[in-house]
Amino acid sequence: MTAPLHETRTPGAGRALPDTQQGMRRRNLARVMHAVSAEGSLSRAAVASRIGLTRAAVSTLVDELIRWGLLEELGPERPGRVGRPGSALAVSGRGPAGIGAEIGVDHLAVCAVDLRGAVRARAVRHSANRGRAPEPVIEELTGLIRRVAADAEREDLWPAGIAVAVPGLVARDGRTVVRAPNLDWHDTDLGVLLPSGWPLTVDNEANFGALAELWLGDGTPRDFLHVSAEIGIGAAVVVDGGLLRGTRGFAGELGHIPVRPDGPACPCGGRGCLEQYAGEEAVSRAAGLEPREDLVGLLAERAEDGDADVRAALRDAGTALGIALTGAVNLLDPETVVLGGALAGLSPWLLPSLETELAERTAGPACPVAVSTLGPQGPLLGAAHSVVRAVLDDPAVVAGRS
Amino acid sequence: MTAPLHETRTPGAGRALPDTQQGMRRRNLARVMHAVSAEGSLSRAAVASRIGLTRAAVSTLVDELIRWGLLEELGPERPGRVGRPGSALAVSGRGPAGIGAEIGVDHLAVCAVDLRGAVRARAVRHSANRGRAPEPVIEELTGLIRRVAADAEREDLWPAGIAVAVPGLVARDGRTVVRAPNLDWHDTDLGVLLPSGWPLTVDNEANFGALAELWLGDGTPRDFLHVSAEIGIGAAVVVDGGLLRGTRGFAGELGHIPVRPDGPACPCGGRGCLEQYAGEEAVSRAAGLEPREDLVGLLAERAEDGDADVRAALRDAGTALGIALTGAVNLLDPETVVLGGALAGLSPWLLPSLETELAERTAGPACPVAVSTLGPQGPLLGAAHSVVRAVLDDPAVVAGRS
DNA sequence: GACTATTCGTCATGGCAGTTTACAAATTAG
DNA sequence: CTAATTTGTAAACTGCCATGACGAATAGTC
The missing domain is CATH 3.30.420.40 (ATPase, nucleotide binding domain)
Incomplete structure (x- = not known):
């Protein structure tokens, strides 16, 4: 009972699961759940037209899901249109x-x-x-x-x-x-x-x-790059609604993308990695602050107050981020870049230089940069x-x- | 009849195709084809155990595929083991x-x-x-x-x-x-x-x-980065056996990853893009050659002959490639990087500096770099x-x- | 050489899943 | 009040794969 929860997408060809009727049933049960979950409340007929099955088939699927306690019947829908009103279904809150x-x-x-x-x-x-x-x-x-x-x-x-x-x-x-x-x-x-x-x-x-941004964000696309600097600078690559994990699970190590190949040495072995310019330690040093517990909060506070050193430090960090993200955007062609985690709170001072850098280095229209609404609780x-x-x-x- | 041939992978959740018995049949027909195709020749029983269906089910699938002319029966297999020998099936050559x-x-x-x-x-x-x-x-x-x-x-x-x-x-x-x-x-x-x-x-x-590398390459993994410089420097990202195309289809633009952010201006609007160091024009200039038709062939020839300028130009190009690839590898964590296209022929002079750069900038074991065996006909x-x-x-x- | 164990392909049967068709129920439009 | 429309369900139907049994073809054994 301790299996990995979230499996990567099924292989397209290689060694695939057998395609039997039971598997079909399971996938259709999932489709019903997803349809209802996405809309909050849906009638059987609406589910049927949405997932492409007949009303009769959906009825049996829904019956089963109700028996399992995963769906519940909310009662008749308010009839806006002609015809018998459907019975609203909702995902169970228990x-x-x-x-x-x-x-x-x-x-x-x-x-x-x-x-x-x-x-x-x-x-x-x-x-x-x-x-x-x-x-x-x-x-x-x-x-x-x-x-x-x-x-x-x-x-x-x-x-x-x-x-x-x-x-x-x-x-x-x-x-x-x-x-x-x-x-x-x-x-x-x-x-x-x-x-x-x-x-x-x-x-x-x-x-x-x-994933939170993908599932809960308002209008978040299915292909984006999520940048979140908590301590190191991490990123997550979302492709077609799924996480790109990489062979060893290390994908998204934005912090060690070379920004200036002859820059300061980095513990990773490289030189001039992004973390040397936009990492927490680098920014605090450039801002003339001691690393301390809620550094991000302090930085935001000082920047808000108009501290020139802090603002300059954040501006330079934004520039470095912009250079690194130019590479990432060129490689992945995402629909947007989302700044999340601690970066969301600092975005007012990071974004201008970041976006400038990104726009100047891009031939066509630059990739839009959005700020996460979930912020640190993502x-x-x-x-x-x-x-x-x-x-x-x-x-x-x-x-x-x- | 002019539909896109190769659809992207099916969405995991969103708006998915209905899962009906006909779809199941179609997927199982495909599984049989893939199994036989992968092994060259396979009996019905072998196919069954490979794709997880019963021999009876596979028999009906095979019958249909033979009727359609997609599979053919080669006759009894050479019996190595005990038991009735199977009848070898092969993908049709017509x-x-x-x-x-x-x-x-x-x-x-x-x-x-x-x-x-x-x-x-x-x-x-x-x-x-x-x-x-x-x-x-x-x-x-x-x-x-x-x-x-x-x-x-x-x-x-x-x-x-x-x-x-x-x-x-x-x-x-x-x-x-x-x-x-x-x-x-x-x-x-x-x-x-x-x-x-x-x-x-x-x-x-x-x-x-x-894709050729993926399908025809010997031991090519399902996650890799394929770099191919014909004129510009392009790359293709293969994730889990499928191409990563990007929102607009522009993914893999390795040539405009910033290598030295203050380097020479690039037509793309940026500065110090990889193409300014490893592009065909840049390399020919560094090598003291005029751009001409079969430049790659000429470069290889001169390098072979020991031309110091050419070798230095290629070494520097390899260094720039290594810097850009460090970023890409950090972001994607591929299993290997494959040098294809024209780069394959120049690899003897590019690889040393490229691999050095990649190894020095990587904390753990560096991502291995392979050379395409298909080369320009990929x-x-x-x-x-x-x-x-x-x-x-x-x-x-x-x-x-x- | 006969016998046994094993494996392969096929057939008949059955269960299961979604479709088709039909119908009663519930609403709106006139 | 009637006609049109839509919903949900039940019964019959079709299609697909599983099950179990069988003949066929091979290897190993006595």
């Missing part, structure tokens, strides 16, 4: 829930999201995790998880899985933290430390932030929603449960 | 064929590939196309296509579609050449110029070259094979024909 957890440098957070996408329980705790060993951190996090799970259960929800966002690189097994520089964790298998019994996924906070929401999406993607797996 | 065409700066080429992947007819013609208007070029190409099609028909093959590789950017409609600097074509819709009646796809030669083969793949991907579309 039953399976997604537990999202976040390990930050100075905090831990957990929340529970129901199938409708609503946050139903949450817990946040300040916690100085920089350089702390994994075991006590996970122990503390487990306490929060159990509390949130208990709160959720009081609302007729049961956890369908846990997804944990961490500030570091995660292997493709979805459990092992390969490298988290700000925590000083290396090759740590969180699967053995976290409570078992629930399906578990661990992923980079940038990835979860991007990763936590994305994590919780990833569990919910897994249920919507294959409702049959939770059929047995209440 | 029936549908893929027509690939290539528009180069100084040549035109067309070939026909049967379902087995064998080249069955071809035609090449030297042709100075630089700056020539589209109409006469396409007219000339159409002549070659008709000749190859006639040759193919004499071998019991009929064209199932045409795929054209062009040295430029192609819109996502798969017909319009947005920009081909070396031909000086802009926004040219080849769909109206090429012979109608056959399904048509137009794509960048770098993309087709990458795009043409990839184009023809893309048509063949389309037939294997959905055999039902050619059911009616002989």
Whole structure:
């Protein structure tokens, strides 16, 4: 019961799953869930026309989903048009829930999201995790998880899985933290430390932030680049509505794109990496500040107050980001670039130089840059929603449960 | 009958195709074709175990495919093991064929590939196309296509579609050449110029070259970056066995990744783009040569002879490529980087500095760099094979024909 | 050489999934 | 009040794959 929740897209040709009638049924159950979930409330007939099946077929699918407690009947729709009004269906607000957890440098957070996408329980705790060993951190996090799970259960929800966002690189097994520089964790298998019994996924906070943007953002396209600098500068690449993870799961390492090939040496071995210009440490040094806990908040405050050094530091960081993003945009041709995480709060001072750089270096119309509306809570929401999406993607797996 | 041949991967959730029994049948027919095609020759029982269906189901699928002329029975297999020997099945060498065409700066080429992947007819013609208007070029190409099609028909093959590789950017409609600097074509819709009646796809030669590498390369992974400098420096990104095209179809524009942000101005509007260091013009100037027709051949020859200037020029180009690829590798985490097209022939002098640069700028083990074995004929083969793949991907579309 | 074990291809049967067709129920338009 | 329209459901139908059994063809064994 500890399988990876979110599988990558099915291979187009190679060794594919057998295509049997049961698989067909499962996919159609998922289509019904997605259709209802996307619209909030839909009649059987509307679902049928939306997913291309007949009303009769949808009826049997819906019956099953109602029996499983995943859909519920809201009663007759308000009849706006001629004809018998349909019976509104909605995703159930009880039953399976997604537990999202976040390990930050100075905090831990957990929340529970129901199938409708609503946050139903949450817990946040300040916690100085920089350089702390994994075991006590996970122990503390487990306490929060159990509390949130208990709160959720009081609302007729049961956890369908846990997804944990961490500030570091995660292997493709979805459990092992390969490298988290700000925590000083290396090759740590969180699967053995976290409570078992629930399906578990661990992923980079940038990835979860991007998924949140994809699923919850207003008008976010299916192809975009999500940049989020928490400590290092991470990015997530979303292609056709799915995350691009890379062979080892390390895709999106924007922070080590060369910006000035002869620039200052970087711990990664290179010279002039983006992180040397736009990383937290570089920016704080350029701004004449000591690195401290809520540096981003301080930077925003000082910039707001008109501190010239801080503004110059952010402007230069924006320029460096623009150079690196020019390369990324040339390579990927995304529909937009989204600034998320801590960068969202600093965007007023980063954006001008960033956009200038991007526009000047692009032949045609430049790729638009948007600012995330979710900001710093993206990763936590994305994590919780990833569990919910897994249920919507294959409702049959939770059929047995209440 | 002029639909895009190669559709992008099916959306994971959004607006998906209905999942009906006919669709299931079609997918299973495709699975059988792919299984047989991948192994060259396979018995019904082997196919069944490979794709996860029962022998009985495979039998009916195979019967149908044989009736359509897409598979043929080779007779009993050589019995190596105990038990009744199976009856070997193979993809038919007659029936549908893929027509690939290539528009180069100084040549035109067309070939026909049967379902087995064998080249069955071809035609090449030297042709100075630089700056020539589209109409006469396409007219000339159409002549070659008709000749190859006639040759193919004499071998019991009929064209199932045409795929054209062009040295430029192609819109996502798969017909319009947005920009081909070396031909000086802009926004040219080849769909109206090429012979109608056959399904048509137009794509960048770098993309087709990458697909050829993917389908025909020996041990090529499903995630890689294919770099091919013909005139500009293009790249194709292959993710999970599929091309990453980008929103507008412009993905892979490696040539305009900033290498030195304050470097020489580039026509694209930027400064210090890769093309300013590793492009054909830049390299020829650095090597002290005049740009001429077969510049690549000349460069290789001189380098072979030990010309110091040429070798230095290529070494510097390799360094610039290494810097740009460091960014790309950080962003995409591919399994390998493949040097294709003209770069393959120059690799002995490019690779050392390229790999050094890549290794020094990478923290862990550097991404391996391979050299394409297909070299300059990749795009043409990839184009023809893309048509063949389309037939294997959905055999039902050619059911009616002989 | 006969016998057994094994594997292959096929056939008949059955279960399952969505479609087709028909119909009652519920609403709007006239 | 009647006609038109739309919804949801039930019954019959078609299509697809699974199951189980069988003959056919091979290798190994006595």
